[in-house]
Amino acid sequence: xxxxxxxxxxxxxxxxxxxxxxxxxxxxxxxxxxxxxxxxxxxxxxxxxxxxxxxxxxxxxxxxxxxxxxxxxxxxxxxxxxxxxxxxxxxxxxxxxxxxxxxxxxxxxxxxxxxxxxxxxxxxxxxxxxxxxxxxxxxxxxxxxxxxxxxxxxxxxxxxxxxxxxxxxxxxxxxxxxxxxxxxxxxxxxxxxxxxxxxxxxxxxxxxxxxxxxxxxxxxxxxxxxxxxxxxxxxxxxxxxxxxxxxxxxxxxxxxxxxxxxxxxxxxxxxxxxxxxxxxxxxxxxxxxxxxxxxxxxxxxxxxxxxxxxxxxxxxxxxxxxxxxxxxxxxxxxxxxxxxxxxxxxxxxxxxxxxxxxxxxxxxxxxxxxxxxxxxxxxxxxxxxxxxxxxxxxxxxxxxxxxxxxxxxxxxxxxxxxxxxxx
Amino acid sequence: xxxxxxxxxxxxxxxxxxxxxxxxxxxxxxxxxxxxxxxxxxxxxxxxxxxxxxxxxxxxxxxxxxxxxxxxxxxxxxxxxxxxxxxxxxxxxxxxxxxxxxxxxxxxxxxxxxxxxxxxxxxxxxxxxxxxxxxxxxxxxxxxxxxxxxxxxxxxxxxxxxx
Numbered sequence: 001x002x003x004x005x006x007x008x009x010x011x012x013x014x015x016x017x018x019x020x021x022x023x024x025x026x027x028x029x030x031x032x033x034x035x036x037x038x039x040x041x042x043x044x045x046x047x048x049x050x051x052x053x054x055x056x057x058x059x060x061x062x063x064x065x066x067x068x069x070x071x072x073x074x075x076x077x078x079x080x081x082x083x084x085x086x087x088x089x090x091x092x093x094x095x096x097x098x099x100x101x102x103x104x105x106x107x108x109x110x111x112x113x114x115x116x117x118x119x120x121x122x123x124x125x126x127x128x129x130x131x132x133x134x135x136x137x138x139x140x141x142x143x144x145x146x147x148x149x150x151x152x153x154x155x156x157x158x159x160x161x162x163x164x165x166x167x168x169x170x171x172x173x174x175x176x177x178x179x180x181x182x183x184x185x186x187x188x189x190x191x192x193x194x195x196x197x198x199x200x201x202x203x204x205x206x207x208x209x210x211x212x213x214x215x216x217x218x219x220x221x222x223x224x225x226x227x228x229x230x231x232x233x234x235x236x237x238x239x240x241x242x243x244x245x246x247x248x249x250x251x252x253x254x255x256x257x258x259x260x261x262x263x264x265x266x267x268x269x270x271x272x273x274x275x276x277x278x279x280x281x282x283x284x285x286x287x288x289x290x291x292x293x294x295x296x297x298x299x300x301x302x303x304x305x306x307x308x309x310x311x312x313x314x315x316x317x318x319x320x321x322x323x324x325x326x327x328x329x330x331x332x333x334x335x336x337x338x339x340x341x342x343x344x345x346x347x348x349x350x351x352x353x354x355x356x357x358x359x360x361x362x363x364x365x366x367x368x369x370x371x372x373x374x375x376x377x378x379x380x381x382x383x384x385x386x387x388x389x390x391x392x393x394x395x396x397x398x399x400x401x402x403x404x405x406x407x408x409x410x411x412x413x414x415x416x417x418x419x420x421x422x423x
Numbered sequence: 424x425x426x427x428x429x430x431x432x433x434x435x436x437x438x439x440x441x442x443x444x445x446x447x448x449x450x451x452x453x454x455x456x457x458x459x460x461x462x463x464x465x466x467x468x469x470x471x472x473x474x475x476x477x478x479x480x481x482x483x484x485x486x487x488x489x490x491x492x493x494x495x496x497x498x499x500x501x502x503x504x505x506x507x508x509x510x511x512x513x514x515x516x517x518x519x520x521x522x523x524x525x526x527x528x529x530x531x532x533x534x535x536x537x538x539x540x541x542x543x544x545x546x547x548x549x550x551x552x553x554x555x556x557x558x559x560x561x562x563x564x565x566x567x568x569x570x571x572x573x574x575x576x577x578x579x580x581x582x583x584x585x586x
Contacts, residue, residue: 041492044451048578067449122489124488140494140513140517141491142520142576143577149582150581150585188486189483367440386440389440389464390440
């Protein structure tokens with residue numbers, strides 16, 4: 001019987017010829033990741049067992065990214081706790097402020113994840129790595145602690161939903177718009193416990209950055225993982241990074257006779273940029289339907305849209321323009337390397353000229369942590385992934401999700417609007 | 424494993440930012456987390472909870488982030504069990520791993536009113552609403568998750584297995 005790409009990766013890591021949806025399997029984990037908010041609980045649980053070594057110090061990655069630069073004493077203590085643990089365990093890939101960045105942008109760019117890998121992270125957006133044709137999913141701290149001990153975990157083989165995109169993306173449409181449209185079609189629990197397999201002709205037009213954005217938000221439809229099939233764009237991205245990785249690469253494909261839970265077709269021909277209205281990522285409308293929604297803040301960044309490609313799109317819109325006088329614009333390159341590239345390409349100066357402020361790589365504003373927290377009744381258009389009640393600050397503040405072009409155009413307009421209106 | 428308590432009813436898609444806002448993620452102590460439980464939608468919630476009380480959720484309870492502080496806050500607040508139509512997958516694993524009980528029972532969720540008294544037995548999955556007198560059968564908990572519960576959580580379970 002044929003298998004999907006997800007089933008093939010899972011079968012290989014369980015040492016089985018074949019797996020079927022619903023089956024409970026034990027899998028070997030290629031790479032495990034913890035961060036400064038999920039890590040301390042995981043390390044506490046690990047330490048409670050009296051162990052003095054993790055399963056493999058070169059396969060547990062520790063990234064300090066959520067509350068860096070340390071936002072308060074408690075965050076500083078957590079960062080220090082993990083820094084000491086990384087030293088004690090001789091962790092090979094420990095990323096602190098200055099070398100670091102947002103985990104889900106950093107790990108692929110550093111070449112730590114290869115196609116065919118099985119990756120577990122103590123963060124729900126670990127699903128991002130599905131854009132590398134890897135199986136990746138998020139778990140909580142205690143699950144991760146058990147993997148720190150054994151290098152293994154249990155998984156229920158998910159059913160796969162096949163999502164086929166048709167048509168060519170419009171000028172200002174990117175991966176963010178495709179995934180917002182998809183979540184709108186499926187609902188926030190439409191893919192609960194399932195794998196989402198992204199395919200179709202439209203994917204050919206999307207660069208690797210857009211694919212990361214889409215896989216990143218698979219969890220917003222409840223999915224266990226979101227995955228792309230390998231192609232030339234992926235292998236080009238990977239080739240540049242295999243030097244540092246020095247790992248086996250397996251390009252899996254879904255079999256022609258693989259079984260799918262269902263098939264969803266999404267036609268993007270003529271589709272406008274999409275915006276998710278509060279309080280759910282599924283509450284999506286085309287940008288032209290949003291009239292006169294005044295905004296107080298614009299945020300461009302995060303594991304969803306903080307890549308260099310995203311900053312270039314924002315820069316294209318903002319070049320030679322000033323943002324609206326009532327708007328604050330925060331731009332955060334996702335990693336140190338992206339920050340440096342944005343600097344050398346002149347993007348940061350352009351953002352400053354437009355009236356924006358540039359922050360150091362951090363997850364901060366996306367989760368209402370720091371560096372851009374909202375007051376009651378403030379509205380923010382944000383390139384992030386969640387617009388839940390109170391997500392970016394006070395519970396009466398509101399978050400609208402969009403692609404970087406719409407966010408940048410809205411900064412100029414002072415209200416939510418289309419790139420067409422300013423470009 | 425029998426539990427009994429008063430219910431607090433919430434709607435669909437209660438996310439982890441509702442359960443424990445991100446500003447508390449620097450906390451790992453479950454009692455302190457418990458004093459902020461559900462603060463994202465109901466800041467007074469923790470004051471009204473009595474040890475053993477029950478949270479009723481709609482569908483997709485616990486969606487959003489992987490933060491284990493969410494089930495820890497619920498447990499630390501004194502809640503004995505969350506009964507919902509469905510749970511987000513990371514939350515589902517996290518809860519059992521740290522010893523918070525969950526049951527899926529869409530029929531009960533449909534009928535129950537805020538403040539009803541419910542008694543349940545996690546092993547057999549029978550739930551009784553004392554206020555209405557009706558009985559329900561929850562979706563069974565997978566056997567290997569029952570093992571995790573019996574062993575007192577995931578870490579004791581793993582340590583027992585590798586010994």
